[in-house]
Amino acid sequence: MKNTNSILVSFFLGIILFTFTFCSDSNSIENKPNIQALTESWEKVIPHQELPEGLSSLSAKQCGVCHQDHYKEWQQSTHAHAWTDLQFQAELKKESSPFMCINCHIPLQNQQEYIIEGLIDGDIYQPVKRKNPKFDKTLQQEGINCASCHVRDGAIIGPTGTKKAPHKTVKDTKFLSESLCISCHNAVAVITPTLACSFETGDEWKAGPYFGKENCIDCHMEATHREVMKGMGERPSRIHNFAGSGIPKFDTVTTNIKNGLEFYPKLAKNIITLYDSISFSFKVKNEHAGHKVPTGDPERFFLIIFELKNGKGEVVASATERIGEKWQWHPSVKKLSDNNLDPNEERVFSFSHKSMERGKYQLSVKVTKHRMTKKTAEYNGLGSNYPTFIVIFEERYSVLVK
Template sequence: MSARRPGLKPIVIALAVIVFGVIAALNIEPVPAPGAPPVAPDELATLSPAEALAAADAFYKSRPLYERPHPYTDVPEGLPDLRAETCGACHAEIYAEWQLSTHRRAWLDDAQFMEELAKSRGEHNPPDAERHDVSWMCVNCHTPLVNQLEKLVVGLEEGDISKPIYVDNPTFDAELQLDAITCATCHVRDGVVLGPRGDATAAPHPVAKGDHLLDEENCVRCHQAEALFPEQTLGCFFTTGEEWSRSAFAEKGQHCQDCHMPQTERPIARGYNVPVRKTRHHWFGGSLIPKKPEYESEIAPLRAIFGSGASIYLEGPAENCAGNGCADARVVVLNDKAGHRFPTGDPERHVDVSARVLSPEGQELVRQEMRIGAIFDWWPEIKLRSDNRILPGESLEMGLSWEEHQLAMQDEPVIVEIEAVKERMHEEAFDFHELEGRYVRGRHFHRSRWEVDANGEVRLLEIEDDFGARQTLAPQEASPSPD
């Protein structure tokens, strides 16, 4: 999302924006405004609960998929409510995993989103400013069920996305809202619990097979959202799904769940005579940056399971390279594990890579830095300035040269130190929203030391990354357990 900066004209929020391919031109068709609202404004106060739900359902169906919440669902027979804690009474291990997840932390625990949500509602605008509220689109991915929304949209004044027509939600569950992206988001439809098999005859609630649970359909509803609203200076380009669809992962039939939900074998419920069988973990670690400082200890064990998505290492001079334009060594960032760009997601996500070349005595000879990410202008119109995010299977290099120091060192080997940090947002936005202590902006995910001799031969001395500290690039096999 874009952020309003001090000293600049007000900037309308840009929903999580990352563009793949066509973003360079931003030649995306504006989303058409829907027709007249299903009910007249003067009739809103007289709507029955059923009529309010029907009016909202009609409106949401007129919008693109990512602008819709999941439709209202009844509580499955045999359950008291839809809350994750209720599911956890039987599905204890899955519930414990979900409690660590980014999905669980997507509402009140996400201070950055809360600040952006306030801005999207126009709460920072002057009191006499024209009404402006695009938050109804934002909440559909952070609290995805109709049952979690305090108010529902039944239309837009004059087709303006910043002027939603609200009605009170007769099915609003305030406790369920706190669950953010919860069990029922994926597993409950029309009062039925959906599973990958649908054969749980011992379950205390109705069960059916949910084919969507095992493919990308269940993820791209929020992770593939692409639109441009020029009249609002507003863009929504969450294109992780598109990035995956053009990768070798999609060609091989590897879906989001294959990486983000590692397989395991266990009974899926306790208290019932159910067999041990293949199922999946529900950690959903994402970037593995904790939402709050106090969540660091619960997130840290997951890093050895998921890793960062990319490998970072040092190589000597490029082959067939001669002359002053050749680097003495190259820092390589290889996107060898992620089925999407590295990094992906929100437009402010980026990776900072730095390298220092040290003499044998420890004197810094060279320092080089590289930022991997997309850079946008948000005002007066959205423009992409640059984008060097790494496609699946591809790499980005940063050259290091210290030839001018070689004579002084008498051809002794040098030391190269590499560091890499994942960042959720730019420092300027972090400071503007006063998030220090309430939110974690980023994390170091790689540190390494290398020796390079006078012949350009490279030797790894030590490395520490998500897979631990070691003296070899190959990580030890990680057990899929946070304990």
């Protein structure tokens, strides 16, 4: 992968160069636009793909006529909603969002309305575009569809190159490997002073204990044995729902959940004497994820909420811990802190309350997983029923003070 520093340096150089060309241009007599070619990988789209022999459409719906299970599973993945997602659409409409935002969300040229031919003065906000005569709106609505991962150079790319398929099929296990996932799930760049990309899932995996043992596909595409088309006989296959954080995107679509964290609660004693202290420790371990938790979008976070209530149900003490990154977005973008859990890392959170009076108490612990804050959801106009979090652990303990 690319070196972060060199990307940062080249972006800063880009900004300096941009200022320079802008100034010198305004003094020149001709004022002919200086069109520069696209250079960064995420500026480029996957070129137009022709229909493989034996098929009548590239759309997932068509693949689904034969590959019914794959289609149903994929429909439940966020990949299927990478374009229609309300949050994505809201962010895309902002003036600060440059043209290349769509390249990982609708990656094929067939899915994009315009062909980008270059950038005026290398400015990402001044793309030179023309209408794509082969634009297919159905494919666009499908986001990251079957063809995004399986169609290249007039053939279906598969793991075996089977001759049983009615469509032209080519075996390419190197292409269908974790590097395909990482081509979208890793991007680190400060694009403008107030716009940054920070998905480091690929780098986190490469630096961690799962590298060389289990990859993205092993964990996110569960192996199974089944017919991939009715009547064709069973074969090795993989579940295509790409289960992830599990925080739903819409209140109407079920997404599939994966949890990375395990919790080990420990209450020192549940019967204590007058004026003694209650002491509770809560160990959290990233036991199942091959990368940090949370990973990907820097807006994700977890909250661990402790609450101690007396016999009347009144809260006598509470505390909240947070796992996640903190960023400053204005006036310039900067990561302020990051306490995400590395693979296998464990952290103990303690909660205690001193000088307890006689009576019955209830201690509760709740862990919530958040896609974004309520404030961000409101800021993006996502509406009050757009789901922003789920509860992944909840437990209550009784304590008696004698």
